[in-house]
Amino acid sequence: MAGQRTQQRVQDFCERFGLRAPILEAPMAGACPPELAIAVAEAGGMGANGVVLDQPERITSWMQRFRAGTDGPCQLNIWIPDEPVDAPERQQAAERFLAGFGEPGEAAAPGPVFAEQCEAMLAARPAVISSIMGLFEPDFVARLHREGIAWFACATNLADALAAQEAGADAVVAQGMEAGGHRGSFDPQVAEQTDVGLFALLPHLVDHLRVPVIAAGGIGDGRGVAAALALGASAVQVGTAFLRSPEAGIHDDWSASLEGLPPERTVTTRAYSGRLGRAVPTPFVTAWASDDAPLPAHYPVQRRLVGQWRRGGAAGVDRVNYWAGQSASLAAAAPAGEIVERMWADARELLA
Structure with missing residues (x-):
């Protein structure tokens, strides 16, 4: 009976979103070229793009390229902006620490405007628009639903998940x-305390929510897919497992750092952006955890500072963010479509 309920739950989700496999590409900003999303969608899953850093015209261009390659579904994801934090002393301390790596380059031009990004996403009309780090305003949620676009909200605890459901999230x-x-902690200052593993968090949310729950975090093969679905998920969202695929096109050094990386070697850090994220322990990341290192500046100041020092060619500053989930060692250097198909075939066998 439990197996039949799992099968029906997954089937309902797949039928709603036009999927052949309940596998969603994680919307990883900077690592979601259209080619990766196309490959995932063509294999029966849902493609994705993280647009937090994208100007509206880039959002439009990405969607055009995606639609030229597939008629499958995709989601566009954006961060809800943090409340500004005025902490000049913390910024100055971060600048002094970065100066130890070399000279900064030019400051970046102003980033994209959140409201304009939202308009571009609406105009692009993906199957899903998803939020992280908070909730959309009610008017925007109403506009999404009038356009037939679903809203997925990321959450790391039950209180945030219930708030998302109450605000109209479809999953x-x-x-x-x-x-x-990065994970979607609504309060950036307590992210370190919201440290719950997926297979404890997932059934806790499933037992208290009416909307479907999508499992994300540490799912690297069919075993993880099957376990998540058995625990009540309607689908899974996968990121690190796709990073070594040729379609992802990430930096060779980043890709190589994932090979054989044990779960316990990944670390959480604010070094790249000021927001907590899980990464490879590169020398740059490790330096920010040393006893003499200051706290990174708040988001988005830290992200801008790191970008400025990168543009200056500072030695020792990672050229890209070496993000990595704890299942990084399972990431295969294989086409993304094959990864989706193998995951789902192995999961179906385990669930049969």
Whole structure:
């Protein structure tokens, strides 16, 4: 009976979103070229793009390229902006620490405007628009639903998940602490305390929510897919497992750092952005954890500072963010479509 309920739950989700496999590409900003999303969608899953850093015209261009390659579904994801934090002394301390790596380059031009990004996403009309780090305003949620676009909200605890459901989310993405990159803690200052593994978080959310729950964090193969679905998820969201695929096109050094990386070697850090994320312990990341290192500046100041020192060619500053989930060692250097197909075939066999 439990197996039949799992099968029906997954089937309902797949039929709603036009999927052949309940596998969603994680919307990883900077690592979601259209080619990766196309490959995932063509294999029966859902492609994705993280647009937090994208100007509106880039959002439009990405969607055009995606639609030229597939008629499958995709989601666009954006961060809800943090409340500005005025902490000049903390910024100055971060600048002094970065100066130890070399000279900065030019400051970046102003970033994209959140409201304009939201308009571009609406105009692009993906199957899903998802949020992380908070909730959309009610008016925007109403506009999404009038356009037939679903809203997925990321959450790391039950209180945030319930708030998302109450605000009109069509599904909640349960992000376990195993996840690579950033997780969607609504309060940036307590992210370290929201340290719950996926297979404890997932059934806790499923038991209290009416909307479907999508499992994310540490899912690297069919075993993880099957386990998540058995625990009540309607689908899974996968990021690190796709990073070594040729379609992802990430930096060779980043890709190589994932090979054989044990779960316990990944670390959480604010060094790249000021927001907590899970990464490879590169010398740059490790330096920010030393006893004499200051706290990184708040988001988005830290992200801008790191970008400025990168543009200056400072030695020792990672050229890219080496994000990595705890299942990084399972990431295969294989085509993304094959990864989706193999995951789902192995999961179906385990669930049969």
